[in-house]
Amino acid sequence: MRAPSEPTPAVELRQERYATMRARASAPRIATFAAIGVLSLAGVRQIVAPPHPLTISREVLVPDSTNQSGADAFAASFARTYLTFSGVDTTAHDNAVASYLAPGVDLGQSVVPSTSISQHVTWTAVAGHSAQGEGEATITVAVALDTDPALRYLAIPIAEGAGGTLAVTALPAFVGPPPLDTADAPSDGEDVSDAGLRAVVQRALASYLRGDNNALAADVVPGVSIPVPAAPLTVTQTQAITQATAGQVIVLLSAHDAYGVTYSLRYQVAVVLRDRWYVAAIDPPKGAP
Numbered sequence: 001m002r003a004p005s006e007p008t009p010a011v012e013l014r015q016e017r018y019a020t021m022r023a024r025a026s027a028p029r030i031a032t033f034a035a036i037g038v039l040s041l042a043g044v045r046q047i048v049a050p051p052h053p054l055t056i057s058r059e060v061l062v063p064d065s066t067n068q069s070g071a072d073a074f075a076a077s078f079a080r081t082y083l084t085f086s087g088v089d090t091t092a093h094d095n096a097v098a099s100y101l102a103p104g105v106d107l108g109q110s111v112v113p114s115t116s117i118s119q120h121v122t123w124t125a126v127a128g129h130s131a132q133g134e135g136e137a138t139i140t141v142a143v144a145l146d147t148d149p150a151l152r153y154l155a156i157p158i159a160e161g162a163g164g165t166l167a168v169t170a171l172p173a174f175v176g177p178p179p180l181d182t183a184d185a186p187s188d189g190e191d192v193s194d195a196g197l198r199a200v201v202q203r204a205l206a207s208y209l210r211g212d213n214n215a216l217a218a219d220v221v222p223g224v225s226i227p228v229p230a231a232p233l234t235v236t237q238t239q240a241i242t243q244a245t246a247g248q249v250i251v252l253l254s255a256h257d258a259y260g261v262t263y264s265l266r267y268q269v270a271v272v273l274r275d276r277w278y279v280a281a282i283d284p285p286k287g288a289p
Helices: 018-048 069-082 090-098 195-210 213-217
Strands: 121-133 136-145 148-160 166-168 173-175 234-245 248-256 262-273 277-282
Touching (some): 069 121, 069 166, 195 213, 195 234, 195 262
Antiparallel strands (some): 148 166, 148 173, 262 277
């Protein structure tokens, strides 16, 4: 038996004005053109009145003008050149020295060795500065020579020009060493009586000088790393442990190297008390907490 068919839904006929139908059909196209127009206007605004540029500020560290490292290196290099020569070829020496000189300065034949003498600089170190005026200073360089066991001190007049350029402005001079400070040395403090502190400091320094990082770490503040010396030493005796400040002790000790050479040494050790005493630093930089 055939199932009755579903009734066909009635079709509703509705009258609508032609203008309304046309407007509905054109709506998507109008919206598209409107969006394009808005984007175009935004582009014109960017050209006519661009947004304010993004400014990123940062702190720039300018080197301190009192830093003498560049002039020091220049003075040491000049001292090495000036005091290294061969009696056979003085022209080469004059030419080498000339490369350090300010215009109009001539130091030719300022060093005249005998023909049988050659001399070489084996070591230099800056020993002092003396300001002579704006951009001018006399830098004294300590010089070791292969021909003389005594150090020479060479005072070199140097000027700094535009852009940090440097030049020797006159003849150098041999001078005496820096004056020795004759004031009494500051006291290292009273002897440390705390047995626990003494034990930790001695044990840590023995591990440190022996180059035993694992043993050293047991007495160092957790999270702190202390690099050990390249050449191991064995502590033979601790002469004194004194309290310099509340968080720093001074240790005087003797230690020998693998060749049996014994050294007397002094160490500043920063310490901190937590559940027990720990070492925070060995020979910390000046001013460190």
